[in-house]
Amino acid sequence: VRPTHLSAAVTLGPDGHAPAYFIRSPRETLSKLKELGYTGIDLLLRHPEDAENSGLDRILEQLNISLVSILTGPGKSVDGLSLADPQTSEAAVQRVISHLVYARRHSAKVVLGWLLGWLPEGAARAPAAALLAESLRRCAVEANRLQVPLLIEPLNRYETNVARTAAEALEWVQLVGGGLGLILDTFHMNIEEANLVAVAAQVATHVEHLHLADSNRLAPGAGHLPMEDFLAALTDAGYSGSVGIEALPVPDSETSATMAMAWLRQRMAVL
Numbered sequence: 063v064r065p066t067h068l069s070a071a072v073t074l075g076p077d078g079h080a081p082a083y084f085i086r087s088p089r090e091t092l093s094k095l096k097e098l099g100y101t102g103i104d105l106l107l108r109h110p111e112d113a114e115n116s117g118l119d120r121i122l123e124q125l126n127i128s129l130v131s132i133l134t135g136p137g138k139s140v141d142g143l144s145l146a147d148p149q150t151s152e153a154a155v156q157r158v159i160s161h162l163v164y165a166r167r168h169s170a171k172v173v174l175g176w177l178l179g180w181l182p183e184g185a186a187r188a189p190a191a192a193l194l195a196e197s198l199r200r201c202a203v204e205a206n207r208l209q210v211p212l213l214i215e216p217l218n219r220y221e222t223n224v225a226r227t228a229a230e231a232l233e234w235v236q237l238v239g240g241g242l243g244l245i246l247d248t249f250h251m252n253i254e255e256a257n258l259v260a261v262a263a264q265v266a267t268h269v270e271h272l273h274l275a276d277s278n279r280l281a282p283g284a285g286h287l288p289m290e291d292f293l294a295a296l297t298d299a300g301y302s303g304s305v306g307i308e309a310l311p312v313p314d315s316e317t318s319a320t321m322a323m324a325w326l327r328q329r330m331a332v333l
């Protein structure tokens with residue numbers, strides 16, 4: 063098995079809470095990942111201007127590392143944007159479009175998780191859901207025009223009530239009229255899916271990227287999830303896309319990235 067990329071989630075600056083790596087500077091972070099054998103990064107990004115201001119494009123080019131995907135969550139956690147909120151949905155759509163434009167330059171994908179927002183309960187739910195569907199449709203149309211894969215990430219119940227399972231995410235894709243793919247994250251799946259191996263096989267044809275973390279959100283092998291069976295189910299169902307590590311930098315970024323790569327190398331060889 064040769065996935066198109068082995069990537070790892072990174073931040074542009076120190077963020078001890080994010081499941082992403084950072085080692086002193088973007089250049090040191092990417093140099094270390096390259097040295098370990100990673101060929102790409104998944105970038106937690108508030109706005110493309112942050113990437114441009116950090117000189118990331120030049121570092122990627124010099125190190126021959128690919129930007130595999132943009133993780134758009136900081137648009138919510140930092141700027142409070144939500145595709146489902148009447149107050150911020152327009153800005154959220156524009157933010158997604160700016161990510162799509164930046165992603166196109168790198169042949170990267172764009173991932174929607176936290177930006178999907180949180181739907182209100184009761185009578186307010188239907189109009190918010192309709193707004194979210196319309197926002198997603200606008201994003202999907204632009205993604206299709208720019209030929210940038212736009213992926214929905216099901217998140218666990220503590221982070222969203224929009225799409226917690228792959229099946230719920232696919233309902234949104236259908237409602238929007240297509241044009242969106244899926245990314246599966248084993249940490250979230252462990253909380254929400256009855257059987258993450260069975261789900262992987264069922265939805266593999268919609269999957270365009272992966273976030274691998276073990277049950278405790280540490281590097282694969284550090285917890286109790288059937289990570290090998292999960293990857294084998296996807297591979298058997300024809301998945302040949304990229305494989306991304308999205309683990310907490312515990313005990314530190316370098317140690318976690320090293321452990322994750324050792325695990326990946328061993329499994330890729332036998333799958």
Ligand SMILES: [Mn+2]
Pocket residue numbers: 215247273308
């Ligand atoms: Mn994730």
